[in-house]
Amino acid sequence: xxxxxxxDLLSTKDALTLLEKVAEHVDIIELGTPLIKQEGLAxxxxxKAAYPNKIVFADMKTMDAGALEADMAFxxxxxxxxxxxxxxxxxxxxxxxxxxxxNKGIVADVIGVxxxxxxxxxxKALGVHSVExxxxxxxxxxxxxSISKLLEAxxxxxxxxxxxxxxxLDRITEVEDAGASVAVAGAAxxxxxxxxxxxxxxxxxxxxxx
Ligand SMILES: O=C([C@H](O)CO)[C@H](O)[C@H](O)COP(=O)(O)O
Numbered sequence: 194x195x196x197x198x199x200x201d202l203l204s205t206k207d208a209l210t211l212l213e214k215v216a217e218h219v220d221i222i223e224l225g226t227p228l229i230k231q232e233g234l235a236x237x238x239x240x241k242a243a244y245p246n247k248i249v250f251a252d253m254k255t256m257d258a259g260a261l262e263a264d265m266a267f268x269x270x271x272x273x274x275x276x277x278x279x280x281x282x283x284x285x286x287x288x289x290x291x292x293x294x295x296n297k298g299i300v301a302d303v304i305g306v307x308x309x310x311x312x313x314x315x316x317k318a319l320g321v322h323s324v325e326x327x328x329x330x331x332x333x334x335x336x337x338x339s340i341s342k343l344l345e346a347x348x349x350x351x352x353x354x355x356x357x358x359x360x361x362l363d364r365i366t367e368v369e370d371a372g373a374s375v376a377v378a379g380a381a382x383x384x385x386x387x388x389x390x391x392x393x394x395x396x397x398x399x400x401x402x403x
Contacts, residue, residue, distance in 0.1 A: 194369045194399050197221035197250065198392060199357065199379035200228055201330075205236045209243060214389035215382055216244055218396045220403075221273070221375065223250040234269035241270030248272045254302060256280050260287030267295040275325065278303040278312050282319060289320040298322030300355065304329050309346035317352040323374065324350065328358030340364055344371040362391075365398045 198219045200208045208228060216222065222244060224236050229251060241249045251271035255262040259276055266274040276288045278301040285301060292299045301316045303309050304327040313324050326343040340358055347354050348371060356368045357377035368376045378395055385391035396402070 194373055194401060195220035195248075195375045195403065196392070196396050196399060197223050197355065197357075197375050197377045198382050199223040199225055199252070199377050200383060201225035201379050202228060202383055203231045204228075205232050205239050208236060208240060211383055211388055212240065212244065214387075215392040216247060218389070218392035219247070221248040221250050223252050223377065223379075225379065226252045226254050229253065234265060237266060237269040237271050241272075250275070250300065252302075254304075255284065255288060257284055258287075259284035259289075260291045263288035263291035263299060264294070267291060267297050271297065273298050273300050273322065275300045275302045276321075277301070278306050278316055278324065282315070285316065285319045285321065292322070300325050302327050303346070304332075309343075310349050313346065313350050313352060313354075321352070323353040323355060325355040325357055325375075325377070326350075326373075327356075327377075333359045340367070344368065347371045347373060360395075362394055362398065365395055366400075369398075369400060 196219045237251050250273040251266040252275050255276040263274045288299045299321045301321045302325045306312045353374040355375035356373045360378045361381040
């Protein structure tokens with residue numbers, strides 16, 4: 194399983210400062226949606242230039258204009274780009290076509306999708322690289338939130354999947370045991386008093402790296 198740091202900070206400067214501490218402990222660097230909205234795709238270019246050997250994930254969460262938005266993010270230096278699984282099939286196909294042109298990948302984010310198992314099957318047929326089983330920050334803030342439902346959706350998935358939604362030291366083993374190929378950790382890393390130590394500790398919990 195790979196470790197992905199989700200950077201939900203709001204400036205390129207802060208993102209690069211964080212990465213000085215955590216990049217060596219992660220496989221994938223995610224530039225979060227709020228960060229891209231604040232800084233534009235220039236943040237993707239800056240991070241890929243600084244870390245050319247890391248997989249850089251632009252969390253675009255595209256809902257329309259799939260080919261155009263994916264093409265923009267790949268041109269900026271992204272290796273992976275997210276599209277919302279709730280988008281229409283033509284939006285997802287357009288983004289997949291753009292990924293093929295750049296020899297890169299589309300990650301379909303199932304945030305907000307109720308019947309995750311059915312949509313995951315359709316996403317595989319649409320040619321996405323992988324899916325992200327994701328409960329967003331707002332859903333996590335609701336009373337009674339538990340990552341378990343996401344993990345249930347993963348158990349039947351016939352496609353590589355990431356899990357995002359409050360992954361931390363207490364939950365990362367469950368995420369790996371559910372079969373995830375990527376554990377996404379945002380606040381557990383950037384919100385820690387020592388982000389480098391937090392990323393290192395998360396990585397140390399992964400039984401099968403890669
Ligand atoms: O994608 C995310 C969210 O929608 C805001 O951009 C988060 O990066 C993702 O949920 C992971 O963050 P944590 O839940 O803080 O681990």
